[in-house]
Amino acid sequence: xxxxxxxxxxxxxxxxxxxxxxxQPILGHNTVFWYRQTMMQGxxxxxxxxxxxxxxxxxxPKDRFSAEMPDATLATLKIQPSEPRDSAVYFCASxxxxxxxxxxxxxxxxTRLTVV
Amino acid sequence: QKExxxxxxxxxxxxxxxxxxxxxxSDRVSxxxxxxxxxxxxxxxxxxxxxxxxxKEDGRFTAQLNKASQYVSLLIRxxxxxxxxxxxxxxxxxxxxxxxxxxxxTRLTIIP
Numbered sequence: 246x247x248x249x250x251x252x253x254x255x256x257x258x259x260x261x262x263x264x265x266x267x268x269q270p271i272l273g274h275n276t277v278f279w280y281r282q283t284m285m286q287g288x289x290x291x292x293x294x295x296x297x298x299x300x301x302x303x304x305x306p307k308d309r310f311s312a313e314m315p316d317a318t319l320a321t322l323k324i325q326p327s328e329p330r331d332s333a334v335y336f337c338a339s340x341x342x343x344x345x346x347x348x349x350x351x352x353x354x355x356t357r358l359t360v361v
Numbered sequence: 362q363k364e365x366x367x368x369x370x371x372x373x374x375x376x377x378x379x380x381x382x383x384x385x386x387s388d389r390v391s392x393x394x395x396x397x398x399x400x401x402x403x404x405x406x407x408x409x410x411x412x413x414x415x416x417k418e419d420g421r422f423t424a425q426l427n428k429a430s431q432y433v434s435l436l437i438r439x440x441x442x443x444x445x446x447x448x449x450x451x452x453x454x455x456x457x458x459x460x461x462x463x464x465x466x467t468r469l470t471i472i473p
Contacts, residue, residue, distance in 0.1 A: 280463075348410070
């Protein structure tokens with residue numbers, strides 16, 4: 246069963262530290278999304294890539310967040326420096342887009358980040 | 362106005378009854394609509410997609426879309442305790458049809 250793999254599953258870090266989250270999309274999917282979920286805001290789109298090219302990162306705080314896709318099997322989301330307000334569950338999702346038809350996306354298990 | 366709105370609930374439904382979940386969206390050019398189910402502590406799971414006006418049935422689930430009213434709903438027939446979860450409505454809001462915006466979800470509890 247194809248799935249999106251995210252690591253780590255849990256991360257506790259101190260304020261000011263760098264955090265890196267990783268995502269392996271489903272083989273054959275060309276689009277990768279990063280979402281953040283909190284109780285207050287729900288699921289928010291941070292950034293997404295198609296064919297490894299960034300299409301939209303308008304949802305991401307630019308001063309501390311960065312997203313990259315060094316190759317087709319790896320997407321990364323970095324926070325530097327981390328702050329307590331970054332505590333949330335970060336989800337990666339992947340799908341196939343570009344044809345004009347949207348089949349929906351598959352989510353990874355998420356990284357639960359706690360910044361103390 | 363939020364782009365995708367749902368009643369946060371909680372919605373309590375007796376086992377065996379029909380659960381009805383509703384969602385409205387603001388962007389008239391939206392083309393693709395989805396329902397995701399999220400169990401507590403888990404990731405969202407795609408359960409239904411709908412693209413044209415009318416009803417789409419899949420097992421006990423029926424998605425309904427009315428583009429004129431900008432309204433999409435999910436009906437769950439013969440509700441089971443295992444249906445207790447948060448249901449997220451998602452809409453592709455951009456012209457390229459790939460950027461999904463989610464509602465905040467409706468928490469559904471099925472009472473045995």
